[in-house]
Amino acid sequence: MDFLDMDIHLTKEDMMLKKNANEFARKVMRPIAKELDAMTPDKVIAKGSPFWTFMKKGYELGYHSILIPDAYGGMGLTPLQQAIVFEELAWGSVGLTVAIGVASFPAFGAAMVPEETMIEEILVPYCENxxxxxxxxxxxxxxxxxxxxxxxxHPSFRDPKIVSQCVATLDGDDFILNGQKSAWVSCGTIATHCALFCQIDKSMGHAGGGIFVMPLNLPGVKKGAALDKMGQRDLNQGEIFFDNVRVPGKYLIAGPEAYEALLEIILSTTTAFMGIAATGVARAAFEEALTYAKTRVQGGKALIEYPTIQTKLFHMLRKVETSRAISRAAFCYNQNTSMPAEEYSLMAKIHGTQAAFDVASDAIQIFGGNGLTKEYLVEKLFRDARAMLIEDGSNDTLAISGGHKIIQTYPRKD
Ligand SMILES: Cc1cc2nc3c(=O)[nH]c(=O)nc-3n(C[C@H](O)[C@H](O)[C@H](O)COP(=O)(O)OP(=O)(O)OC[C@H]3O[C@@H](n4cnc5c(N)ncnc54)[C@H](O)[C@@H]3O)c2cc1C
Structure with a gap:
């Protein structure tokens, strides 16, 4: 099913990218995601699992390098094109979209602060992979x-009393890493590389962090078990442990002097991305509900003929459209400026993920009892959307961050 894209400036190339991504999402992602959803987390990543079929096909099409400029071998898409493709992929499966999106995170980090060694060791080989x-x-x-x-x-970010559980200590030209990251690290148990955000200067609290773009085959790195969870079951997640891991200094791409500012820039992309992905989930739920309402007959009439169902569908589509509008705008604005307005990305994430949750819930309501069964996609969409209210930051705390930012910087001077 198609939808009206209200951006009248989309080029033929934009439309073609959208069509191709939708085809991949429909033919490859949807059926694989359904299979993976029913598996245990260890089976999802076992040899021969359809997860690897998806990843291989995605890499072959270059979707693993959507965020990387073509100068390094990435897809070289404009921010708008990235948004268009991500929405389609998330329409297919948000869990798989996050898997292939986060796979590029170390390369994405390396591209932000391009050093010759990192380009040769990580960026270019990743894009060619x-x-x-x-x-x-x-x-x-x-x-x-x-x-x-x-x-x-936020003031809490600079509180020296907050001590991280993953700390890097300078030792000559290297750093020694100790501690662990949470069970929520996406692709955590299958990753070969990590964009590791950890504490270096404890006196600065979280702001004293550093970003390492590093391989995970160094002695002392261990992985946890794959996490079992309610939504996005097709996305592998798990802990990473560091026991006296010696990391060469070349892998540090930003230290405490730049950490807080760089994190804000990165979050301006990732949180807006979540809004775009949520638009795809919301649209999928809306489409399922519309199709079902046209065929399900109750009280001698198709559901679609009842005004309450019509208004419900209208409000569902309204939420899809407003979600796309704010998410695309924030994603494109913040990727085209050196001083991103993070608050707009936060709005995109909060609005989009709440919309996806509401629309998926309304879709289940329209399906009635059927909506609660595994037979229908809306049941999975609802669980996937629920995870998004927490993923990449709980919406409640992101709003605290956004509120603080507005109070500090408004009225804006630019
Ligand atoms: C699908 C998914 C994918 C993820 N992928 C990754 C990943 O790739 N890498 C990674 O490192 N992490 C990842 N995460 C982790 C995610 O970023 C965290 O779950 C999220 O930031 C919330 O942290 P928490 O779960 O520890 O909850 P907490 O921080 O413990 O929050 C619990 C509750 O308390 C509230 N709360 C917390 N602090 C405050 C406050 N100051 N004031 C008021 N209320 C507060 C929150 O809103 C929330 O409701 C992922 C999570 C999910 C669900």
Missing amino acids: RDVTMIGCWGITEPDHGSDTLMPG
Whole structure:
């Protein structure tokens, strides 16, 4: 099923990218995601699992390098094109979209601060990779530090009493890493590389962090078990442990002097991305509900003929459209400026994920009892959408961050 894209400036190339991504989402992602959803977490990543079929096909099409400029071998898409493709992929499966999106995180980090050694060792080989032997992850949250790691600019972020559970200590030209990252690290148990956000200067609290873009085959790195959870079951997640891991200094791409500012720039992309992915989930739920309401007959009439169902569907589509509007705008604005307005990305994430949850819930209501069964996609969409209210920052704490930012910087001077 198609939808009206209200952006009248989309080019033929944009439309073609959208069509191709939708085809991949429909033919490859949807059936694989359904299979993976019913599996145990260890089976999802076992040899021969359809998860690897998806990843291999995705890498072959270059979707693992959507965020990387073509100068390094990435897809070289404009921010708008990235948004268009991500929405389609998430329409297919948000869990698989996050898996292939986060796989690029170390390369994405390396592209932000391009050093010759990192370009040669990580960036270019990752973009050229087709057999899924390079998979990245983003390790930022810890068992005792979730929300507070994602609140740059907030006073708590600079509280020296908050001590991380993953700390890097300078030793000559190297760093020694000790501690762990949370069980929520996406692709955590299968990753070969990590964009590791950890504490270096304890006197600065979380703001004293550093970003390492590093391989995970160094002595002392261990992985946890794959996490079992309610939604996005097709997305592998798990802990990473560091026991006296010696990390060469070349892998540090940002130290405490730049950490807080760089994190804010990165979150401006990742949180807006979540809004875009949520638009795909919401649209999928709306489409399922519309199709069902046209065929399900109750009281001698198709559901669609009842005004309450019509208004429900209208409000569902309204939420899809407003979600796309704010998410695309924030994603494109913040990727085109050196001083991102993070608050707009926060709005995109909060609005989009809440919309996806509401629309998926309304879709289940329209399906009645059938909506609660595994037979229908809306049941999975609802669980996937529920996870998004917490993923990449709980919506409540992101709003605290956004409120603080607005009070500090408004009225804006630019
Ligand atoms: C699907 C998914 C994918 C994820 N992927 C990754 C990943 O790739 N890498 C990674 O590192 N992490 C990842 N995460 C972790 C995610 O970022 C955290 O779950 C999230 O930031 C919330 O942290 P927490 O779970 O520790 O909850 P907590 O921080 O413990 O929060 C619990 C509750 O308390 C509230 N709360 C917390 N602090 C405050 C406060 N100051 N004031 C008021 N209320 C507060 C929160 O809103 C929430 O309701 C992922 C999570 C999910 C669900």
